[in-house]
Amino acid sequence: MSELKPGRSFVSAQQVAELAGVSRSAVSRTFTDGASVSETTRKKVLEAAERLGYHVNHLARSLIHENSGIVCLIGADINTPYHSRLLDAITRRLQAINRVAMVINTSGDSDSVEAALRQTLNYRANATVVLSGTPPTSLINTCINSGQHVILINRDDHLDGPESITVDNGVAAREAFHMLHRAGCRRIAVVSSQAGTPSLVARERGFEQAAQEAGLGVTITRAGPTGYGAGFEAGRLLLSGSDRPEAAFCVTDLLACGFMDAARVEFGMNVPEELCVVGFDDIEQASWSSYQLTTFRQPIAQIAEHITTLLDSENPDAVRGGRVCFHAAPVWRRTVRPK
Amino acid sequence: MSELKPGRSFVSAQQVAELAGVSRSAVSRTFTDGASVSETTRKKVLEAAERLGYHVNHLARSLIHENSGIVCLIGADINTPYHSRLLDAITRRLQAINRVAMVINTSGDSDSVEAALRQTLNYRANATVVLSGTPPTSLINTCINSGQHVILINRDDHLDGPESITVDNGVAAREAFHMLHRAGCRRIAVVSSQAGTPSLVARERGFEQAAQEAGLGVTITRAGPTGYGAGFEAGRLLLSGSDRPEAAFCVTDLLACGFMDAARVEFGMNVPEELCVVGFDDIEQASWSSYQLTTFRQPIAQIAEHITTLLDSENPDAVRGGRVCFHAAPVWRRTVRPK
DNA sequence: TTGTATGCGTTATCAG
DNA sequence: CTGATAACGCATACAA
Numbered sequence A, B: 001m002s003e004l005k006p007g008r009s010f011v012s013a014q015q016v017a018e019l020a021g022v023s024r025s026a027v028s029r030t031f032t033d034g035a036s037v038s039e040t041t042r043k044k045v046l047e048a049a050e051r052l053g054y055h056v057n058h059l060a061r062s063l064i065h066e067n068s069g070i071v072c073l074i075g076a077d078i079n080t081p082y083h084s085r086l087l088d089a090i091t092r093r094l095q096a097i098n099r100v101a102m103v104i105n106t107s108g109d110s111d112s113v114e115a116a117l118r119q120t121l122n123y124r125a126n127a128t129v130v131l132s133g134t135p136p137t138s139l140i141n142t143c144i145n146s147g148q149h150v151i152l153i154n155r156d157d158h159l160d161g162p163e164s165i166t167v168d169n170g171v172a173a174r175e176a177f178h179m180l181h182r183a184g185c186r187r188i189a190v191v192s193s194q195a196g197t198p199s200l201v202a203r204e205r206g207f208e209q210a211a212q213e214a215g216l217g218v219t220i221t222r223a224g225p226t227g228y229g230a231g232f233e234a235g236r237l238l239l240s241g242s243d244r245p246e247a248a249f250c251v252t253d254l255l256a257c258g259f260m261d262a263a264r265v266e267f268g269m270n271v272p273e274e275l276c277v278v279g280f281d282d283i284e285q286a287s288w289s290s291y292q293l294t295t296f297r298q299p300i301a302q303i304a305e306h307i308t309t310l311l312d313s314e315n316p317d318a319v320r321g322g323r324v325c326f327h328a329a330p331v332w333r334r335t336v337r338p339k
Numbered sequence C: 001t002t003g004t005a006t007g008c009g010t011t012a013t014c015a016g
Numbered sequence D: 001c002t003g004a005t006a007a008c009g010c011a012t013a014c015a016a
Helices: A013-020 A024-030 A039-052 A058-064 A079-095 A110-122 A137-145 A168-182 A198-213 A227-238 A253-267 A299-312 B013-020 B024-031 B039-052 B059-062 B081-096 B110-122 B137-145 B171-184 B198-213 B228-240 B253-267 B299-310
Strands: A072-077 A100-105 A127-130 A150-153 A162-168 A186-190 A219-222 A247-250 A276-278 A294-297 A325-326 A329-330 B070-075 B098-107 B127-130 B150-153 B163-167 B188-192 B219-222 B247-250 B274-276 B295-297 B323-326 B329-331
Touching: A013 A024, A013 A039, A013 A168, A013 A247, A024 B070, A058 A294, A072 A079, A072 A110, A072 B059, A079 A100, A079 A253, A079 B081, A079 B098, A100 A110, A100 A198, A100 B081, A110 A137, A110 B081, A127 A299, A137 B274, A150 A299, A162 A168, A162 A299, A168 A186, A168 A198, A168 A276, A168 A329, A168 B188, A186 A198, A186 A227, A186 B137, A198 B039, A198 B163, A219 A227, A227 A247, A227 A253, A247 A253, A253 A276, A299 A325, B013 B024, B013 B039, B024 B039, B070 B081, B070 B110, B070 B299, B081 B098, B081 B253, B081 B329, B098 B110, B098 B228, B127 B299, B137 B150, B150 B219, B150 B299, B163 B299, B171 B188, B171 B198, B171 B247, B171 B274, B171 B295, B171 B329, B188 B253, B228 B247, B228 B253, B247 B253, B299 B323
Parallel strands: A072 A100, A072 A127, A127 A150, A150 A162, A162 A325, A186 A219, A186 A247, A247 A276, B070 B098, B070 B127, B127 B150, B150 B163, B163 B323, B188 B219, B188 B247, B247 B274
Antiparallel strands: A100 B098, A294 A329, B295 B329
16 A cells, blocks of 8 residues: 655656665666665665555656656458558557557548648657558658657558558458459459548459459449448448449458448348459458358468567567568458359 | 668667757757747758658657557457447547547456556556456456556446546446337336356346336247347247247347347348347348348447546546546337337 | 856766 | 766746
8 A cells, every 4th residue: 555645746766775775876767677785775676665655757757768668559340340450459459568558539620630640750759650651641650750669550552761561462362353253254244442541452452453353343432421321321322233243342341331231131141152352451250140251361460569579679679671561351241152 | 752761770869869960958948849940940850851751750759748649449349330439439539638548348258458557557557458358357357457548438347546437327228228118018028148258247237127027927038149140049949939029129239239140040020010029239231131120229429438537537536536428318119119 | 138157956977 | 986067958037
């Protein structure tokens, strides 16, 4: 139990030193890894600290060695299934290596983006991780120009300086085409969104190219923002025509869920008998019984793992500007006909 | 564009002062709200700062006035629809009042919880917001004992000291019962989880009491952790018996989705004709066409708003220990029979 | 308005 | 191993 001093809200090393009858340095050393303190003083210090409720002030500590231990996570659409899982994984890994995550939510106007960026710099973050394709490139450039260690995720724009972690969207999208093609589908639609994020575009293109190589044309529909609603709307548009597609590649699972629901609820269609669907991300809902969506798994664990590797590296300059690309493996469920 | 000094990675006010030909204080005043600087020096300073890429060091600033601007968000299950939305809303509001969110993910062992807590204190957070019922009370107590401003969300345990924001789970659960009862349902099951979180328990109890008052008994099933899988499992258990319930109150939308899917996929039942379902939280999936779940809306916006109010208050001591309870309004969709 | 001097809580350096 | 002292980057009381 701690005895709270009424005056200052936080306890300082000075106060601990006085109570323990030692110098401030002794207190400091007690809480510094690898410092040499005798067992007796150590005991005294720890006891005093415990009684007073002392906790090392990282803010002051960061003033000395240029290492705040803070990692900034800049993202949009935090409430989306895929992004929230990514955030979950990264924050957990970060904690495991004794870093702390500062989350900046940029969904919104560019003013808030500006403010968000300032925060990153203001708090002397060790690194800034850009989680989504949404934050504008200008934001990222400012970070880099200010000497920030920037890590980009799922961004295929090739900037100089930052490290980037990507997923082989194009390869996976090509695979998606072949899955549908082998299933006998010929009239295939691509359902995308107006977000125009680098990874989404890469998926569109990869699929399109594979289709062209097979001598097929595809129509790309972008009904709105990336989400269930846009997928539903796209389904209503595409399936009401006389020339219904036999299959759809939805660049996101969320789009796929909406698309499937439109097909079933609005048009009473059966999946996969009358319509094959392939999604992307492997969000939790893709595995729900109502969907059983065949999709591609985002290598979330690998991404989170790699981020910590980059932060942990003893010689950060050696790896600057590196690019890593992970594979998104197909997850077979029931929305593509077998054979 | 900034000219990066090769030596130190971050620019200090000192360097800006030298370039601008003024004193350090002039630089400081330029970036301090309400300080008096002449327009000419202000211009000079701003220009120099721009060229050097200077950003005020909040870590150092926080050393002086006891206000780090950091708010700690402690939560478990960040990747869950409800919690990710809550996190989204709170981080956004926090940014709007110039605070920054430090998120601590406690899903995991108690060791990591311990470490997480230390971080909160180490970074001198202005406040700690506990987002979920999962983090143990001991953790919260340590925060309070260390003089932290603690805000509890969705915790009905009545601790002394922290402010708490709750939802009237009991009232809503009673309402849930009457919705089902008025629809003619008599054999009603309650689907809950083994999490035993205060709010979940409150919902169970509220429903149970209302049922008792109506002369009905209810069976409570707790199939596993709060999630789709547990709901599905509960459905399989409950609906395979000879004495099938006519309705189910699922204490969470996630449970409800799983339960509904079990009913439809495993037993071919129709909702709401053969089975009425009511959920809780109003997650996005509840509005999807496949579910159209009747549920109760979490007052997320109000919660986020209230948090900022608490942080913004000029006289924080005046409101310490306050309790606020928001209403969870019913959202009528299609899983309860009309009339 | 401007500059000087001091202190915020730490840690690193150095003498003991 | 220990204690005094000087930074770290910033804000402010005070004197000019």
